[in-house]
Amino acid sequence: xxxxxxxxxLGIHLELQxxxxxxxxxxxxxxxxxxxxxxxINNSKKLDDLSVSSIxxxxxxxxxxxxxxxxxxTLEKDIALLEAAGCDVLFVPSVxxxxxxxxxxxxxxxxxxxxxxxxxxxxxxHFQGVCKVVHRLLEIVKPDNLYLGQKDYQQCMVIKKxxxxxxxxxxxxxxxxxxxxxxxxxxxxxxxxRLDENERIKARAIYQALQAIKDQxxxxxxxxxxxxxxxxxxxxxxxxxxVEIAGAGxxxxxxxxxxxxxxxALAAVYLNKVxxxxxxxxxxx
Ligand code: AMP
Numbered sequence: 001x002x003x004x005x006x007x008x009x010l011g012i013h014l015e016l017q018x019x020x021x022x023x024x025x026x027x028x029x030x031x032x033x034x035x036x037x038x039x040x041i042n043n044s045k046k047l048d049d050l051s052v053s054s055i056x057x058x059x060x061x062x063x064x065x066x067x068x069x070x071x072x073x074t075l076e077k078d079i080a081l082l083e084a085a086g087c088d089v090l091f092v093p094s095v096x097x098x099x100x101x102x103x104x105x106x107x108x109x110x111x112x113x114x115x116x117x118x119x120x121x122x123x124x125x126h127f128q129g130v131c132k133v134v135h136r137l138l139e140i141v142k143p144d145n146l147y148l149g150q151k152d153y154q155q156c157m158v159i160k161k162x163x164x165x166x167x168x169x170x171x172x173x174x175x176x177x178x179x180x181x182x183x184x185x186x187x188x189x190x191x192x193x194r195l196d197e198n199e200r201i202k203a204r205a206i207y208q209a210l211q212a213i214k215d216q217x218x219x220x221x222x223x224x225x226x227x228x229x230x231x232x233x234x235x236x237x238x239x240x241x242x243v244e245i246a247g248a249g250x251x252x253x254x255x256x257x258x259x260x261x262x263x264x265a266l267a268a269v270y271l272n273k274v275x276x277x278x279x280x281x282x283x284x285x
Contacts, residue, residue: 026145032078205236208232225245
C-alpha cells in the first residue's frame with residue numbers, strides 16, 4: 001500500500017494509473033478503523049482496479065469541540081488493517097493540506113430539507129463540514145466508485161446530493177454498503193472505542209429499539225411505535241436526541257404508513273458522553 005500525505009503527490013500518482021485505464025474505488029474515513037470500514041474496502045476490491053482510502057478527522061464537521069478532541073486516533077493499527085484488506089493507496093493529509101486557505105472560509109452547500117432534520121437539526125453545521133471535506137477529497141481522488149456505509153444513512157443522502165451539486169453525478173457511482181454489527185447487534189462505530197464493556201452491552205438496546213419498530217410496524221399512525229422505541233431507550237438510561245421513521249428514499253419524516261412505502265427507522269442517542277447513531281430499513285430493501 002502506498003501512503004500519501006500531499007494532495008499533489010496523490011493526484012500525480014492517480015493520474016498515471018488513470019492513464020493506464022484503471023478504475024478507482026474510494027473509501028473516505030476518519031480512521032479508528034473497524035470491520036465496517038473494512039467491508040467498504042472489500043466491496044471496492046471486488047469492483048475496482050485500485051482501492052483508495054483516506055484517513056482524516058475533519059475538524060469542520062464537529063459541532064462539539066469535545067467530540068473532536070476525544071475522537072479516537074489509531075493510525076498504526078489502521079494502516080495494518082488496510083494493508084491486510086488489500087487497500088492500494090492511503091491518503092493521510094494534515095488539516096493545512098486539506099484546507100490550504102484555513103478552516104474559517106465561508107462556504108455553503110444548498111442541502112435544503114436534508115439539513116433541517118435529525119443529524120442536521122441536532123448537529124448544526126455538521127453536514128456543511130462533511131460536504132466541504134468530501135468535495136475536496138472527490139476533487140483530489142476523482143474516483144469512479146465512492147463507497148459509503150448505510151450506518152450513516154442521512155450522510156449517504158447528503159453526499160448523493162453533494163455529488164449532484166458539484167456536477168459529478170455522471171462521473172461517480174455511489175455504492176452504499178450494509179451496516180456491519182457486532183454479535184450483539186451494536187453497529188460498529190469508531191466511537192464504540194469510547195465505551196467500556198458494560199456500556200457496549202447496554203448500547204445493544206439501540207438496535208433492539210429499532211427492531212421493535214420493525215416488528216410492530218402496521219398501517220396507520222406511527223407515533224405509538226416511535227414512542228415505544230424512545231421508551232426502550234429512556235428506560236435503559238440513554239438520552240435520546242431523536243427516534244424517527246422516514247421515507248427510505250427521501251427521508252421525509254413519516255407520521256403514517258400506507259402499508260407500501262419503504263421506511264427507515266433512525267435513532268441518535270447519548271450513552272453517558274458518547275453520541276451513537278444507528279438505523280435499519282423496517283420494510284422492503
Ligand atoms: P467514519 O470513519 O465514521 O467517517 O466512516 C467512514 C465510512 O465508513 C462511512 O461511509 C461510514 O458510513 C462507514 N461506516 C462506519 N461504520 C460502519 C459500519 N458499522 N458498517 C458499514 N459502514 C460503516
